[in-house]
Amino acid sequence: MxxxxxxxxxxxxxxxxxxxxxxxxxxxxxxxxxxxxxxxxxxxxxxxxxxxxxxxxxxxxxxxxxxxxxxxxxxxxxxxxxxxxxxxxxxxxxxxxxxxxxxxxxxxxYALCYDMAKYHVDEAGITCGIYYGTGIGNAIAINGIPLVGRHGTAGELGHIPVAGSEEPCGCGNKGCLEAAAGGKALAKLQREQFPETEIKDLFLRHADDPKLAEFLNLMSLAAATEINILDPDHVLIGGGVFNMNGFPMETFREKIMEKVRKPLPYNDLDLIFTEDExxxxxxxxxxxxxxxxxxxx
Ligand SMILES: [Zn+2]
Missing domain, CATH: 3.30.420.40 (ATPase, nucleotide binding domain)
Known part of the structure; x- marks a missing residue:
């Protein structure tokens, strides 16, 4: 076939x-x-x-x-x-x-279908895919079947509201997480705060800047929120943002883990960082x- x-x-x-x-x-x-x-x-x-x-x-x-x-x-x-x-x-x-x-x-x-096969993730139970690109994409599979919801709009993780944010989002609402922590928001941060640095080198050159640390923190809210709601069997994280030069993967993982509920799922979390292809x-x-x-x- x-x-x-x-x-x-x-x-x-x-x-x-x-x-x-x-x-x-x-x-x-x-x-x-x-x-x-x-x-x-x-x-x-x-x-x-x-x-x-x-x-x-x-x-x-x-x-x-x-x-x-x-x-x-x-x-x-x-x-x-x-x-x-x-x-x-x-x-x-x-x-x-x-x-x-x-x-x-x-x-x-489809990204989650691909990654589940590539990383040999068992279909049984709950699997989450969180993809950081232009926005924050999210797919949830339960026993291998994508969660759709009543109207088809389940898994809109990028559109959970961030307290205090008024940033307009492509969906029409204000203050969505992806409007503050998606690739578009990062591009805006680069234009306004780091105009001398190419966007691909932002983390390489300004890893210790508080504004980028806060951006990383906002990114981690998405993954931690989903993990604390669903207690998933497997979490796959990917997307184009991780291709940026010098992206601090270990710090990002720590930012997620510090927000995950203790002692569980914290002590037994299957968190897989996937390659962007x-x-x-x-x-x-x-x-x-x-x-x-x-x-x-
Ligand atoms: Zn939105």
Missing amino acids: TMIGIDIGGTNFRIGAVDDNGTLLKFDKVPVKTILHSGDVLADLAETIRSFSENMEIEAAAIGFPATLNADRSAVIQAPNIPFMENLPVCEILSEKLGIPVYAERDVT REKCVIGAAAYAKKEMNTKK
Whole structure:
């Protein structure tokens, strides 16, 4: 079985063909704006998938969005970075156009699928994935099944409120954690406080600055909050922020641990820091599609 995995971000469109063993057979990454040209988003997407998978025997496709999706995972509800995807019957139309099952999920769910396989995480129990990128992404799997919630919006960890913050967030609210501790907030901090330093070198050059220490502290609130609510079996942490030069991983781990409930889960916490890989969501999407097909047979 060959599956197509897709990851649509605010800037880039990533697509991959993955075989039964999880091996990436073909991969492409292009700016989103280069594939959308006709004004009909779903027609453009179908055309892109078709030409990418020409001469391949494709069983199914799964698409990941940095967005909230409806509970039955057939449409995107809100996507501040890709508003053109909102409220379209994505799965139904693409499935019709391509003649294969098409699934949709949040990109972080695919990242968690990938990481659970890579780090040999047992599906039994509660597994949390927390991904620090432009925002703070979160996926929760219970016995291997993603937690969706009543409306589809479970796991919005980036949007828990921070006391005293009035920072506007992409979701429309003010004071969300990701507006204070996500990549966008870090970029703002760099512009305003460290204009002489390139963002990738912020931690390398200013690790001891109180403003960066506070940023790290706010980042750790996300992980500690989820750990204290769920008492998870496994916690996987990843995202592009950790690729920054000199990111103080050990300090970050300490900041999380100092907020985790004692004596448990503190004394027995399975905290795994994962590598950031550009194909992560694409391969995870293909694995998700394979699993969905097998459960619906
Ligand atoms: Zn928000």
